[in-house]
Each structure stands twice: as structure tokens, then as C-alpha cells.
Amino acid sequence: MAYVGKYYDKSDYRVYCLVGDGESAEGSIWEALHFASFYRLDNLCVVFDINRLGQSQPTALQHDIATYEKRVDAFGFHAITADGHDIPELIKAFHDASQVKGKPTAILAKTYKGKNFPGVEDKENWHGKPLGANSSSTLEYLRTLAKKERKDLNLSISEPAGSVPTVNIANIKLSSPPEYKPDDSVATRLAYGTALAKLARSNARVIALDGDTKNSTFADKIKQVSADNYIECFIAEQNLVGVAMGAACRDRTVAFVSTFAAFFTRAFDQIRMGAISQTNVNFVGSHCGISIGEDGPSQMGLEDIALFRTVPGATVFYPSDAVSCERAVELAANTKGICYIRTSRPNTSILYKNSEVFEVGKAKVVKHSADDKVLIVGGGVTLHEAVSASKLLAAKGVHARVLDPFTIKPLDAAGIIRNAKEAGHKIVTVEDHYPEGGLGEAVLSAVASEKNIVVKKLAVKEIARSGPPAALLDMFGISASAIVKAVEELLR
């Protein structure tokens, strides 16, 4: 929020953030402090409520204010210490913070948990508990406090000053439609970058954030439109997600946040809190699955579909070619709630005409005949393996229908059921993902109440290895030949 205020709104509003001392053991707090000082967010004032106590015991530093001071100073903050119960002192601290230029301020407020509450102040074992026997004496204290005239304070609160530009982020379109030739071979991650730049050309409030992978996710393409529309968040994924949510809040920007799909697992708490806060952030996870090849298992996102499917209200896009990926990015920009777009590393062929229209929750049948005996459902690289498998099967006289779900959540259940019924009531799902919570399980849920539909799932069932992508697809049973084998077993 402070970054947006300083660099996009260019307004003089200030942002205040309250941090618990117990909570400040979190690494994400220090990621955020580092970000704020690196970008010289002097419109940010962080208040540390140093009340010595956490939930179950005292904090590590208790009231060691000097150590907090050294730490925030080392992180590039202007530190102000204050008695957190002394209102005039706090007013002065907030005023002083507002005068600091070039760096954010941290107010280190020494406080006592349950201050002045009889029998509670500064005592352990009161966190989140009803006051019980202490209720009446506490109420009495609060009544006296309410009656007390605060002659010592001269609190006149002025109207917020400064103006904020009006922003319109509705109905953002690609500046030009997809332009691919039928024989092009383009990675969906590259199509993401192309679409991102096209959106930014249409609306200056479309921004991208990444954690030092922008030349792999192709988020850096937005810099061709304007370098200002990109926020580098470095290798600190929890804060990367936090910054994206701050930037998107109050509809100030349309934020696309990217990194390798695998690394969003580091920020799952931020993502689920984003859902609770009703954020509209768009997540883009590249380098999904074993098809990244030589980079090896630490970089392979094999649980990302499961992760994002569990987020309430989320939309999960899994585009399989450059045309559908550009449209997924455009749809995500205009879809409320959390969106996730899964992009792939390898170049893949073009499946759709440039004029093809895509909708959230609407699958595409990419190959069909009147004699289909099985429905194969794939996504990304495995959709291309499914198309190859259908050709190999056709040579053996077996016709297979191939379906691209386009979004895994919501899944086009009606489309899948209809096509499965037309194709022998048999489905093979194939995904570059672990078997749990991915495409196969989404399809299984969609057909769960249907009688006589059988589903066979192909997925990556073990810890993968480094190797050439084609060899890995074969080794882990999600290649065209593995699909042919699965179909033959199912039809036997």
C-alpha cells in the first residue's frame, strides 16, 4: 500500500502497520522491512507493540527495546522509542515519523499487555481468555476511565489532506489479439509475458511483481511498456505475495504476481489470508511439473494445482497453448477473487485459432469423432501428449476424444460428463502434477455422482529427477506412449 501511495498514486497519504512483538519472530516481517527500506517508503510507519508477552509465554526479547532498535536500524528504518501508553508521547512520535524523509519509520512502543486491568496486567496466561472472576473489577476500571476527562490532551483531528487519482481498472482488454501462426511453437510462460505487456498497454494500472525470476516467468515483458509497472521483490516470496495484495487492495492496481509454481508453496499462508481479505491478486506459476527437465525436482511445481484449488473462490487456469494463455491472462485481469495461471516451460504447438473465444469454466474439445471410445483430459504439456496419443491410437483403429479443461476450477463438469458419455463412458486424465489434488482428482469429483463412468489417472507418482523433458515424461508415465498404454488397459 505504501509503495502504491509513493510511486503510483504519488499522493501524500501515509500507511500505518501494527506489528505484535511475538509476531515479529516471523521471517516475513523482516522481508517486509527490507522491502520498505530498499524502496525508501518514507510514507510508511510501522508500530511495534512490544508488550513482552506472546500467546503461551514471554517473547524471546521481552522488553529489550534496545535490541529491537538495533535491528530496525540495521534494516534501514528510522527508529523511535516510545511509551506505548503515553498518548502525547505517541502523538509526537507519529509527528516525528511524518517528517522523516528517505526511509520508513518504526515506532518501538513499550507496552504492558492488559495495562491497568486488575490482576491481568503483564501476567502470563491471559492471551485470548475471558476475564472470568476479573470481569467486574475490569469493567469498573473501564467505567472510571470513560468518565475521566482527558484535559491533558488536545486532540483535534483534521480531515485527511491530499488527493488520490481516480483509477478505472474495469474491463481491461489485450491491446491486440493473439497473433500466432499455426505452426508456431511457443511456451505458455512466454505468452503470459506477451499478454501482460498487452494489458499494461491498455491500462497503466496493470502491474507485475516477481521474486527474481522475471526473465524465466517472462514478467519482465511488462518493462517493455514501462519499467515503472514492474516491482522487483527479490527472493522473498511471502513478502512478494504480501506486496501484491497491498498493491491490489482498494482497487488501486491490477496485480500479477509470478514466480516458479513451486515457490508459491512458501507463501501459502499469505495466499489463504489473501482469500480471507478478498484480494483480487492474480498469481502466475511458471515451470510447472517435470517438463522443466534438467533444473531438477527442487524447481518443479507438482503440487500447485492442489494448493490453489483449495483456496475458496479461486479461479485456476491451466492454458495449453499461447492463444489460450493470452486469453487466460485477460480473463484473470477481469475476474474477482484470487486467480491462478499455471504456465509451462517448454515450447508447445498452437492449438487454437487467434480468434478463439475462451470462458472461465468452459472446456474445449480439441479432437473428436463419432467413434470415440475414450475421453482423454490433459492440461499444458500433457494435453499435447494426449493429442499425440490419440494419433497413435487412431493408427491402431482406436478413436479417442481429447479435452482441454482450460480452467481446473471451476471445472466444466457438464462438458466433461457429456463428452465422457459420448466417448464410451471412459476417461483417462493425464497431468504433470502429483496425483493428489490435481486435474485427475478434479475430474473424479466432477463425475463422482455419475453411474458407469470410469476414470483412470496418470500423474507423477514419485519424486522426480533431472533429465531431458521427453525422457522424464516417459519415465514418470505421463507421455503419449503412457497414455496409449492406459487407454488400451481401460478398453481391454
Ligand SMILES: Cc1ncc(C[n+]2csc(CCOP(=O)(O)OP(=O)(O)O)c2C)c(N)n1
Ligand atoms: C502465523 C501464526 N502463528 C501463530 C498464531 C497463534 N497466535 C495468535 S496470537 C499469538 C501471540 C502473538 O503475540 P504478539 O504478536 O506479541 O501479539 P499480542 O501479544 O499483542 O497479542 C499467537 C502465537 C497465529 N495467529 N498466527
